[in-house]
Amino acid sequence: MMRSVEEHLAAVLSLATPLPVETVPVSEARGRVVAASAVAVLDLPSFDNSAMDGYAVRAADVPAAGVRVAVVDDIAAGDTRRLSLPPGGAMRIMTGAPLPEGADAIVPVEASDGGTTTVAFTEVPGVGQHVRWVGEDVRAGDEVVSAGVSVTPGVVALLAAAGIAEVAVHRRPRVAVFSTGDELVPLGTTPGFGQIVDSNQVMLGELVRAAGAELVHSGHLPDDPDLVRAAFADPPGDADLVLTSGGVSMGAHDVVKEVLLAAGTVDFVKVAMRPGMPQGAGHIGGRPIVTLPGNPVSSFVSFHVFVLPLLRRLAGQPAAASLGEEVGAGVVEAAVAWRSVQGKVEFTRVRVAGGAATPMTGQGSHMLGALGAANALAVVPPACAAVEVGQRLSVIRLLGSEVGS
Amino acid sequence: MMRSVEEHLAAVLSLATPLPVETVPVSEARGRVVAASAVAVLDLPSFDNSAMDGYAVRAADVPAAGVRVAVVDDIAAGDTRRLSLPPGGAMRIMTGAPLPEGADAIVPVEASDGGTTTVAFTEVPGVGQHVRWVGEDVRAGDEVVSAGVSVTPGVVALLAAAGIAEVAVHRRPRVAVFSTGDELVPLGTTPGFGQIVDSNQVMLGELVRAAGAELVHSGHLPDDPDLVRAAFADPPGDADLVLTSGGVSMGAHDVVKEVLLAAGTVDFVKVAMRPGMPQGAGHIGGRPIVTLPGNPVSSFVSFHVFVLPLLRRLAGQPAAASLGEEVGAGVVEAAVAWRSVQGKVEFTRVRVAGGAATPMTGQGSHMLGALGAANALAVVPPACAAVEVGQRLSVIRLLGSEVGS
Numbered sequence: 001m002m003r004s005v006e007e008h009l010a011a012v013l014s015l016a017t018p019l020p021v022e023t024v025p026v027s028e029a030r031g032r033v034v035a036a037s038a039v040a041v042l043d044l045p046s047f048d049n050s051a052m053d054g055y056a057v058r059a060a061d062v063p064a065a066g067v068r069v070a071v072v073d074d075i076a077a078g079d080t081r082r083l084s085l086p087p088g089g090a091m092r093i094m095t096g097a098p099l100p101e102g103a104d105a106i107v108p109v110e111a112s113d114g115g116t117t118t119v120a121f122t123e124v125p126g127v128g129q130h131v132r133w134v135g136e137d138v139r140a141g142d143e144v145v146s147a148g149v150s151v152t153p154g155v156v157a158l159l160a161a162a163g164i165a166e167v168a169v170h171r172r173p174r175v176a177v178f179s180t181g182d183e184l185v186p187l188g189t190t191p192g193f194g195q196i197v198d199s200n201q202v203m204l205g206e207l208v209r210a211a212g213a214e215l216v217h218s219g220h221l222p223d224d225p226d227l228v229r230a231a232f233a234d235p236p237g238d239a240d241l242v243l244t245s246g247g248v249s250m251g252a253h254d255v256v257k258e259v260l261l262a263a264g265t266v267d268f269v270k271v272a273m274r275p276g277m278p279q280g281a282g283h284i285g286g287r288p289i290v291t292l293p294g295n296p297v298s299s300f301v302s303f304h305v306f307v308l309p310l311l312r313r314l315a316g317q318p319a320a321a322s323l324g325e326e327v328g329a330g331v332v333e334a335a336v337a338w339r340s341v342q343g344k345v346e347f348t349r350v351r352v353a354g355g356a357a358t359p360m361t362g363q364g365s366h367m368l369g370a371l372g373a374a375n376a377l378a379v380v381p382p383a384c385a386a387v388e389v390g391q392r393l394s395v396i397r398l399l400g401s402e403v404g405s
Numbered sequence: 406m407m408r409s410v411e412e413h414l415a416a417v418l419s420l421a422t423p424l425p426v427e428t429v430p431v432s433e434a435r436g437r438v439v440a441a442s443a444v445a446v447l448d449l450p451s452f453d454n455s456a457m458d459g460y461a462v463r464a465a466d467v468p469a470a471g472v473r474v475a476v477v478d479d480i481a482a483g484d485t486r487r488l489s490l491p492p493g494g495a496m497r498i499m500t501g502a503p504l505p506e507g508a509d510a511i512v513p514v515e516a517s518d519g520g521t522t523t524v525a526f527t528e529v530p531g532v533g534q535h536v537r538w539v540g541e542d543v544r545a546g547d548e549v550v551s552a553g554v555s556v557t558p559g560v561v562a563l564l565a566a567a568g569i570a571e572v573a574v575h576r577r578p579r580v581a582v583f584s585t586g587d588e589l590v591p592l593g594t595t596p597g598f599g600q601i602v603d604s605n606q607v608m609l610g611e612l613v614r615a616a617g618a619e620l621v622h623s624g625h626l627p628d629d630p631d632l633v634r635a636a637f638a639d640p641p642g643d644a645d646l647v648l649t650s651g652g653v654s655m656g657a658h659d660v661v662k663e664v665l666l667a668a669g670t671v672d673f674v675k676v677a678m679r680p681g682m683p684q685g686a687g688h689i690g691g692r693p694i695v696t697l698p699g700n701p702v703s704s705f706v707s708f709h710v711f712v713l714p715l716l717r718r719l720a721g722q723p724a725a726a727s728l729g730e731e732v733g734a735g736v737v738e739a740a741v742a743w744r745s746v747q748g749k750v751e752f753t754r755v756r757v758a759g760g761a762a763t764p765m766t767g768q769g770s771h772m773l774g775a776l777g778a779a780n781a782l783a784v785v786p787p788a789c790a791a792v793e794v795g796q797r798l799s800v801i802r803l804l805g806s807e808v809g810s
Contacts, residue, residue, distance in 0.1 A: 021798075026607060027592070027607050027610065027611070030611050030614070030615065031805065042596070042602070044771075044772075044773060044774065045601075045771065046601065047598055047599060048598060051769075051770075053654055053659075061421075061582075076587065076588075076626070076628070076658045076745070077586055077587065077588035077599075077658065078538035078586060078587030078588030078589070078600060079406055079588075079598060079599050080597050080598050080599040080600065081599070082598060088414060092624050092726065094658055095654055095699065095700070096586070096588055096601070096699065096771075097588070097599070098598065098599040125427075132769070132771055136769075136772075137767055137771065137772040137774045138770070138773070140775045144777050145777045146777070149777065149778070149799055150805070150806075151616050151805075152704075152776075152780075152781065152803060152804065152805035152806050153608055153611035153612040153803075153804055153805055154608070154705060154773075154777075154805075154806075155655060155777060156604075156607055156608055156611045157607070157608035157701055157705060157773055157775060157776055158604075158773045158774065158776045158777050159578075160592045160602055160603075160604035160607045160608065161601070161602055161604035161701060161773050162602075162773075163602055164594070165592050165593040181482055181483060181501070182481065182482065182483030183481075183482035183483030183484075183501055184483070187431065187432075187565045187570050188570040190568070191447070191451060192485050193452060193485050193487060193503065194452060194482075194483060194484050194485040194486070194503040195483060195485065196450075196501070196566070197447070197449065197565055197566055197567075197568055198565075199561075199562045199563075199565035200562070202431060202432050202562070202565045203558055203559075203562035203565065205432065206432070206435050206558035206561045207558040210435065210557070210702070223481070223483070223535070229578065248606055249458050249500055253481045253482065253499055254458075264693070293502065294482075294500065295500070295501075296562055296566060300558075300559060300562060310473070330735075330760065331760050352455035355735065355736050362542055364456075364541075364542070365456075366449075366450065366456065366501075366542065367449075367541075367542040368449060368542060368543070368562055368563045368566045368567075369449065369542045369543045369547075369549060369563065370621045371557075371559035371560060371562055371563045372549050372550045372551070372554065372560060372563050373554070374559065388660055389469060393541075398557060398558075398559055399434065399557065399558055400436065400555070400556075400557035400558055400559075401555075401557050401559075402710070
């Protein structure tokens with residue numbers, strides 16, 4: 001009996017406990033997940049100020065265009081004097097400069113004759129115009145960023161402006177990657193007959209880093225049960241997650257599966273998906289482990305479908321509204337028709353442009369050529385044997401790709 | 406006369422010359438742009454091999470289910486022997502193991518009795534089934550990645566598998582960021598009356614880094630023409646691009662504008678957009694400079710609309726098909742109605758979920774509160790005074806945000 005993609009995703013996500021919380025400077029928090037409400041220290045704005053370069057006035061003092069008033073002071077942004085506007089006067093004021101007490105409107109310099117001793121205006125100011133009032137954006141004590149929010153540059157700006165210099169975030173997941181299989185030779189070596197370059201190791205490492213996690217170890221394990229057992233017993237770098245590729249299928253040399261089945265803490269299953277059928281997930285040495293298939297494309301797809309949501313959960317992101325949303329899929333239309341496998345979810349490597357997806361040629365699980373130009377995986381449901389032109393499909397954005405442009 | 410957004414984007418992009426090319430290990434190339442066709446060193450696959458765990462046979466030797474054949478050898482992945490299949494025999498073979506000469510089909514282990522000395526099958530193999538033929542994915546000498554492609558983890562996998570250990574990529578842009586204005590105090594300091602926290606400096610630094618560029622300097626300049634002039638004459642870190650925020654409006658203390666107007670190599674313009682009207686772009690000391698407005702949200706929006714496309718071009722990305730595509734906008738529907746400014750492009754901070762955009766409250770150019778939850782900018786065209794429910798809008802994904810989930 002095959003497991004559905006949703007069932008296996010749920011099993012993988014059940015491995016995740018959000019990682020411990022640490023407090024870091026806001027400038028080092030990007031990509032982390034906020035662990036506790038961030039509360040504004042300051043009002044935003046923290047004082048009434050001008051939204052324009054112009055003149056601060058009492059609106060009542062300028063009842064008509066052409067009225068001339070005395071310019072009694074000049075307020076730059078950063079002026080820390082607490083000024084008071086005398087009745088009938090005006091003060092030159094720059095964008096962001098504090099409103100003098102008594103003033104209730106700003107006349108933009110464009111609506112003036114630009115005078116520096118006296119000034120006349122071409123418009124009648126309305127009370128409150130071009131004034132930014134204290135606290136109108138954020139009040140000190142307001143929650144500005146909720147727990148579970150990922151820190152983007154925009155969040156950094158908000159935290160900094162609100163006077164929050166440090167923020168509580170979850171630790172980044174530490175991941176150890178092991179490729180397995182005696183057929184693999186390191187990148188930079190010329191493979192002999194029967195050998196292939198160990199592309200999975202470098203690929204998984206870059207996927208881990210692109211996901212914002214920390215790659216604490218990347219290595220290769222030969223098909224030797226003792227060496228595999230030792231590596232899993234004490235993975236380097238105090239990893240929060242161990243990832244492997246290969247050695248989990250039906251073969252007589254599937255050493256990862258052999259060792260982990262003996263340990264009894266990892267489930268090996270067939271998942272109704274293409275590519276990526278043989279999957280394993282569980283714990284080893286108290287740590288979550290996900291064993292990905294060895295076919296490079298199967299490994300690549302499985303990372304996006306199962307490991308990326310797991311890393312997000314470890315990093316502190318809350319559960320999505322649905323398992324479908326855990327993988328962060330958007331929706332596009334099929335630009336052309338293509339055939340799909342029935343009874344399994346097919347993850348078709350596609351290029352999305354202008355809101356439409358076109359499949360790449362070469363969809364075999366060993367075929368990497370398509371990854372030179374693909375930017376997404378189209379999720380074709382099990383019931384669908386043929387995708388039709390214009391059919392709406394979920395797509396998972398490939399890590400590091402830009403989709404939609 | 407105001408410039409259109411498209412005109413100013415074209416002016417900003419005209420500053421870009423792709424940065425020099427360097428050759429780096431594939432594992433360090435992620436996020437860079439490939440500068441010259443990457444050509445496969447190896448065929449993929451580089452030898453005929455099995456797509457399944459099972460038995461290599463001559464299909465003609467298994468004319469019917471139940472026929473029993475001798476198992477004469479056992480081929481693991483990584484087996485470097487050049488074997489030959491004797492007539493009437495079978496060899497156990499693992500996924501990825503080389504096909505013995507003479508074999509033309511694989512029977513999966515699931516369709517066998519699993520025998521190790523002799524084996525019988527439950528199916529009749531077709532010629533070529535479950536065989537991956539040499540070069541069927543990629544041929545040595547094929548271009549696998551074109552110039553202009555960004556290196557994603559998938560591209561890394563393809564390059565590695567094809568035996569390409571190093572790749573020619575453009576250098577990452579080096580960026581110096583200067584916030585300006587006497588009203589700013591450093592993050593971590595309590596601002597006095599009339600002062601605000603310098604959130605732009607940390608925000609622009611994180612935007613630069615999130616864009617994959619290198620932040621070589623981040624600092625603050627007071628409203629002192631001599632200090633501003635000196636900083637621009639010799640920006641630190643041998644920057645490829647200088648970014649400033651503030652000091653470019655109509656005010657008497659707009660020192661950035663004053664210094665650069667005197668230099669005569671920077672255009673200061675009003676762009677028909679909200680927020681973000683006052684913009685400047687040009688060269689100083691032979692380097693591109695973009696002067697962003699000081700309002701935090703104006704600065705944030707302008708970075709996404711003008712600076713990010715410029716950084717992509719510096720990093721070696723080719724021109725997009727249209728200026729609209731330079732900003733990488735996708736398309737979503739408006740979830741609710743909202744009013745917009747006429748005569749200008751309005752960049753509304755929105756949250757996109759389930760393919761629909763909802764505007765955040767607090768859209769003033771000084772209002773950062775909305776950045777706690779926004780994940781995109783909706784691009785509302787100048788002719789549109791009111792966005793209708795269901796109206797299709799271009800959206801620019803905010804750097805570091807995930808959109809569409």
